[in-house]
Amino acid sequence: MYFDTHAHLDDKAFDEDRDELLLRLRESGVDCVLDPGCDPESSRKAASLAEGEEWVFFAAGIHPEELHAFNDEGLEQIAALLKHPKCRAVGEIGLDYYWDDSHKEEQKRLFHAQLSLARENGLPVVIHDREAHGDCLAVVRQYPGLRGVFHCYSGSPEMAEELLRMGWYLGFDGPITYKNARKALDVLRICPEDRILVETDSPYLAPAPKRGKRNDPGNLPFICAKIAEIRGKTPEEVAELTAANGRRLFGIA
Numbered sequence: 001m002y003f004d005t006h007a008h009l010d011d012k013a014f015d016e017d018r019d020e021l022l023l024r025l026r027e028s029g030v031d032c033v034l035d036p037g038c039d040p041e042s043s044r045k046a047a048s049l050a051e052g053e054e055w056v057f058f059a060a061g062i063h064p065e066e067l068h069a070f071n072d073e074g075l076e077q078i079a080a081l082l083k084h085p086k087c088r089a090v091g092e093i094g095l096d097y098y099w100d101d102s103h104k105e106e107q108k109r110l111f112h113a114q115l116s117l118a119r120e121n122g123l124p125v126v127i128h129d130r131e132a133h134g135d136c137l138a139v140v141r142q143y144p145g146l147r148g149v150f151h152c153y154s155g156s157p158e159m160a161e162e163l164l165r166m167g168w169y170l171g172f173d174g175p176i177t178y179k180n181a182r183k184a185l186d187v188l189r190i191c192p193e194d195r196i197l198v199e200t201d202s203p204y205l206a207p208a209p210k211r212g213k214r215n216d217p218g219n220l221p222f223i224c225a226k227i228a229e230i231r232g233k234t235p236e237e238v239a240e241l242t243a244a245n246g247r248r249l250f251g252i253a
């Protein structure tokens with residue numbers, strides 16, 4: 001019943017016990033995961049994981065922190081992976097001025113190149129926007145037909161409203177369970193029910209009771225419980241509606 005729309009199961013943090021983890025997730029009610037790639041290599045790893053598990057899907061893309069992979073060869077490898085039957089999105093792609101604000105123009109060129117790939121292939125996108133809200137919004141405005149999710153949404157409620165009007169989804173992660181969470185909760189209050197996605201961003205961003213530890217999709221119930229509290233629903237209702245939203249956006253029956 002849980003769909004984690006953003007978990008880096010291909011990450012080396014899971015190399016030791018990935019098979020056990022996958023088994024445990026299935027038993028705990030996680031029945032769908034989307035693993036977004038960060039460069040050609042991790043996108044390929046995510047693809048092979050998805051080949052082995054019918055309930056795992058992947059996205060292919062070059063993350064803004066992986067600018068070194070931005071060349072013709074890298075883009076061709078991503079383009080080839082987008083044809084894979086289990087590839088459901090281009091991602092994760094976007095802008096990150098937190099880690100590196102000295103290559104903004106190059107980051108934007110990479111972002112545009114991959115948004116064009118998404119449009120050509122009729123795929124949604126998974127967007128990473130860190131400390132780059134204005135520029136991310138300005139870029140996606142140039143692709144009016146394109147849909148996708150702003151992963152781990154951290155922008156303002158005003159920006160959220162504009163994205164929602166354009167048809168975008170918003171992803172909510174572990175940080176909504178942290179004591180200092182405020183802005184994301186305000187956004188959660190105004191986000192229509194059919195645009196909320198739940199994500200763990202595993203192995204990062206473990207929710208409150210597990211903060212600082214390795215995260216995995218089995219922690220989704222903590223995120224669903226927080227959303228349920230804010231929206232006046234049961235955690236089960238939140239799990240079900242967010243799973244349905246993810247399946248709709250990523251075209252998973």
Ligand SMILES: [Zn+2]
Nearest residue numbers: 006008092201
């Ligand atoms: Zn991520």
